[in-house]
Amino acid sequence: MKKVKVSIIGAGNVGSTLASILSQKGYADIRLIDIEGEVAKGKAIDISQQCAISSVDIEVIGGKDYSLVEDSQISVITAGIARKPGMKREDLLETNAKIVKEVVENLMKYSPKAYIIVVTNPVDAMSYLAYRVAGIEKNRVMGMGGVLDTARFKYCIREKLRCSYNSINAIVLGGHGDEMVPITSLTTIGGKTLSKLLHKSEIDEIVSKTKNGGAEIVNLLKTGSAYYAPAMAVAKMIESILFDKKEILPCSALCEGEYGINNLFFGVPVKLGCKGVEEIIELPLTKEEIELVRRSSESVKNTCKLLERLGVM
Numbered sequence: 001m002k003k004v005k006v007s008i009i010g011a012g013n014v015g016s017t018l019a020s021i022l023s024q025k026g027y028a029d030i031r032l033i034d035i036e037g038e039v040a041k042g043k044a045i046d047i048s049q050q051c052a053i054s055s056v057d058i059e060v061i062g063g064k065d066y067s068l069v070e071d072s073q074i075s076v077i078t079a080g081i082a083r084k085p086g087m088k089r090e091d092l093l094e095t096n097a098k099i100v101k102e103v104v105e106n107l108m109k110y111s112p113k114a115y116i117i118v119v120t121n122p123v124d125a126m127s128y129l130a131y132r133v134a135g136i137e138k139n140r141v142m143g144m145g146g147v148l149d150t151a152r153f154k155y156c157i158r159e160k161l162r163c164s165y166n167s168i169n170a171i172v173l174g175g176h177g178d179e180m181v182p183i184t185s186l187t188t189i190g191g192k193t194l195s196k197l198l199h200k201s202e203i204d205e206i207v208s209k210t211k212n213g214g215a216e217i218v219n220l221l222k223t224g225s226a227y228y229a230p231a232m233a234v235a236k237m238i239e240s241i242l243f244d245k246k247e248i249l250p251c252s253a254l255c256e257g258e259y260g261i262n263n264l265f266f267g268v269p270v271k272l273g274c275k276g277v278e279e280i281i282e283l284p285l286t287k288e289e290i291e292l293v294r295r296s297s298e299s300v301k302n303t304c305k306l307l308e309r310l311g312v313m
């Protein structure tokens with residue numbers, strides 16, 4: 001049987017880590033595209049030789065030529081620049097918008113039926129841009145942010161409570177930025193709500209550490225941003241789509257009225273299956289959380305306005 005094909009645009013830290021993770025699962029052939037064609041080719045050969053050790057019989061091919069992505073089921077966009085210390089994700093807007101536009105135009109030429117997962121930051125605005133440039137159905141474009149933010153939230157909870165990740169039920173909504181909203185009211189550990197286990201000040205501290213999770217890594221790395229967890233987050237989304245798992249994962253998806261948000265890509269719980277974004281799930285939030293979500297959506301809206309002013313759409 002012919003394997004599915006996943007193409008990854010951007011063979012940098014996130015893209016090549018994702019290619020390595022996916023390669024070891026063995027269910028898809030992989031294409032790795034980068035403006036630096038030789039780098040993409042070299043990393044694809046390296047990953048192929050990794051497969052030779054683990055006896056995974058897939059094809060991993062890299063280069064700069066977009067014809068390689070032909071007939072992909074999923075295309076992941078990680079091309080662009082990453083944050084350096086002191087930068088917000090929004091500071092990447094102008095440079096990354098031009099790159100994402102060019103990438104999407106090329107993807108549409110060679111793999112117009114693929115589902116698109118955007119990773120490039122600022123991811124909510126970049127997902128909106130990809131959707132507009134691609135001109136395809138809204139269920140086929142989504143951004144990765146919430147799965148990563150939720151992982152950071154769970155990491156902070158586990159650090160505090162010393163419990164298994166399996167026992168933590170948590171979700172982070174909102175834009176993938178400083179105003180993300182960890183939904184503390186619905187967070188449970190072994191069935192107990194967070195507020196039963198921790199004082200408000202401790203919960204506030206976890207929320208603040210979660211929001212700062214990406215910046216903390218940027219400050220430590222100094223030359224770029226996180227990539228292991230982001231790559232794993234994309235792999236989780238890909239599997240829910242390819243295997244029609246219908247997992248409910250927080251993703252940046254086009255909202256049309258959900259959570260009172262209109263015409264904006266925004267981090268919401270999404271049922272991800274073989275049709276991509278199959279449903280946006282509306283959770284029963286507290287008044288305070290609704291207000292935080294609204295504020296976060298204003299911030300994403302402002303970034304999208306800047307994008308419109310740049311004239312790339």
Ligand code: APR
Nearest residue numbers: 010011012013014015034035078079080081082119120121
């Ligand atoms: N076409 C294809 N590839 C490009 C283009 C382009 N026009 N422009 C840049 N690239 C490639 C670079 O050559 C580089 O290999 O994108 C890659 C980006 O890799 P890194 O600099 O290592 O960045 P990474 O950490 O992977 O992050 C990529 O994902 O998480 C987000 O904020 C992050 O926006 C950033 C993106």
